[in-house]
Amino acid sequence: MTKYEKIAEDVQSKIEQGEYKPNEQIPLVTEMCDTYGVSKITVKKAMDLLVLRGLIVKRRGAGSFVKNIEIGALQSFPEMSSQLSGFSADYANTPVRVTSVVHDFSIVSPSEKVADKLKITSGDFVYQICRTRLADGVPKVIEYTYMPIDVIPGLKKEDVEASIYHHIEKELGLTVYSAHRTVRAVMPTVLEKERLSLEDHIPLLEVEQVAFLKDGRIFEYSTTRHAGNTYEFYSISVRENA
Amino acid sequence: MTKYEKIAEDVQSKIEQGEYKPNEQIPLVTEMCDTYGVSKITVKKAMDLLVLRGLIVKRRGAGSFVKNIEIGALQSFPEMSSQLSGFSADYANTPVRVTSVVHDFSIVSPSEKVADKLKITSGDFVYQICRTRLADGVPKVIEYTYMPIDVIPGLKKEDVEASIYHHIEKELGLTVYSAHRTVRAVMPTVLEKERLSLEDHIPLLEVEQVAFLKDGRIFEYSTTRHAGNTYEFYSISVRENA
DNA sequence: AAGTGGTCTAGACCACTTC
DNA sequence: AAGTGGTCTAGACCACTTC
Structure with missing residues (x-):
């Protein structure tokens, strides 16, 4: 240090x-x-x-x-504001038990949009992952994640069921560096409503993210949709010439 | 410079x-x-x-x-990410005409919550402002704003109809320094739905903000609710030890 | 006028990547 | 081994606030 x-x-x-x-x-x-x-x-x-x-x-x-x-x-604020460590880490210092339901974990050719976000060609392969993350058994968020298999090799079902960030930082020794995010309010699809056990007319907070490694490579394009009544996104803005 | x-x-x-x-x-x-x-x-x-x-x-x-x-x-990204200049400035370099409908502009004793956010006592007075902001006549966002009259003196109806930030920075010569924000997805109230001319089941992006001047004083507590299909919140996170 | 933080330099030494 | 950016210093000078 x-x-x-x-x-x-x-x-x-x-x-x-x-x-x-x-x-x-x-x-x-x-x-x-x-x-x-x-x-x-x-x-x-x-x-x-x-x-x-x-x-x-x-x-x-x-x-x-x-x-x-x-x-x-x-205690929470400074960490929340950078939010570079994923859902599991949000609860790392709490007694809350984090689990995942993996709806999809496959290797596919990316759509044009995904290829564009990841800055790869449609000839490259990507992991396609869809998970519901739960805190103490309560569904909190649905994640749609795409990662180039060349950048994050060796991802296994166990990692996806536990923590992908753990695999990236601990197993592969890579460092998550930065993320560009866009946040919007959306309504859940019928399927999402079911997976998150939502009442009628509950909006979701969607966070679309492109994430970078320390070496400059893009390793993830993801969209997460958080149950609107249980999630808040924090941000601190400061004038540059502070 | x-x-x-x-x-x-x-x-x-x-x-x-x-x-x-x-x-x-x-x-x-x-x-x-x-x-x-x-x-x-x-x-x-x-x-x-x-x-x-x-x-x-x-x-x-x-x-x-x-x-x-x-x-x-x-062009838009770096500016969006700090977002310290208000709605009017978002459209300053565009041909879009920004207007406001002022629903409320009064001086009141703050509620306990507002007093707490502004770090004042309930004995202090605050402006209470509710506006709908429109871009080219299309309603985009509803703002609920509270500002201590001691910090921002001399605010007039004309300022509220035009740009409050202009009054603060140009008339009073104060500098907006930083903002702490919380973002959530919410559903509009019946009144908001009407004011924003929303279809059924359109969610809003709510941005709750405490804003500081360069001299460290809190000058604003506001909640803005953006029509979900027309607004996105941008954020860039970078590891501190970059 | 006195005191505050901000900018900038020239240079030493260090941590890390690449070959 | 060579080359990269990072940290840190001692000190000069400056911009701004306060009295």
Whole structure:
């Protein structure tokens, strides 16, 4: 772990512990340089991370301050906002038991749309996966996933039943890097309504995603449809020239 | 504009113009130092901006590469993802005419929930605004907005009929800094269905937002409900230790 | 006028990829 | 072994806020 990551963690934990309270000023850059024994630019880089996480605001000429937000929400918030680790990880630190019903796990030639999203040709093969994910037995979301078999080799039924991200990061040693998402409100199909055990007239939150590995390759095109009354999508936007 | 902003703009425009193509390597950091006559860390800062915008990936030991994405989508994408400028700005560079129907513009004591979101007491007053926004006469979204009158003084009916953000940034000289958002799928109420001229069984995308000024003050709590078939929410997530 | 954070440099050293 | 980007420093100078 780098120095700036350590400093960011330390300050974040002090905010979470209530040592630095909402609206309160945090120590000056120069003080932190002394405290942590680093240069100014390293402190700045650490604090920039906390700005991106939505925890502090910096005001040139005045100092840096804890944002006036729900501290209780912090534990989940920063993680939710990047959301690069999949459904299983959302519940990793909870007692909730995650299971999957696999409706489809096959290798097919991609449709034109899927090939276009994955930036492959229709001659390449892809995994086609459809799963319902359940939390403590309650269906939460239906996932439609496509992954090039060249990029994610060796995917097995067991992985699909458990966690695909585990296979990618732990078995293959690849790193999930970024995701481009589009979110919309939709109505379920008859089949989805049944699979999610939905009442009438419950909308779904659809998240369409193209996901990239650290080496720049696209490894996934997926559409997830979340039962509207049980899922929220979080996002923190910050001016670039913060 | 700073050096790193200029460099980021230059490289981004070269990507948009197709001079640097998807999957192609962009010039080395050392080359860019020569090209732009700056130090390494300035080039790095510029390229970090493009990483956050989802345009490039950087690979230590190998170089930096244009992401394999739709270049055509770029014009809208980076702006959409920060979305800090309101509905009017979304259409600022288009020929679309934005209008508003103001259903409510009053000053009230906030409910407990609103006071909590705005971090004020129920003794403070807030503007309570409900508007339907239309693009070329077609209703697109209903906004429910609350703003403390102390933070945004002098808001008038004309501002609410035109652009509130214009009043905030141009009249008051304040800067919108960041927003924390929660997105869900919901069904319209009977009234919303009428105001948005919706067919039966069309869901809405609800965006609940707490927005901050550069000086750290919360200036807005709003809920916007977008007609589901006409609105998409974009988001780019990137690993922090990119 | 004093104090804050922001930008930028030149350069040392390091982690990682590629060959 | 050679080449890539990443981290970090010490310090100069600047933009902005506060008094």
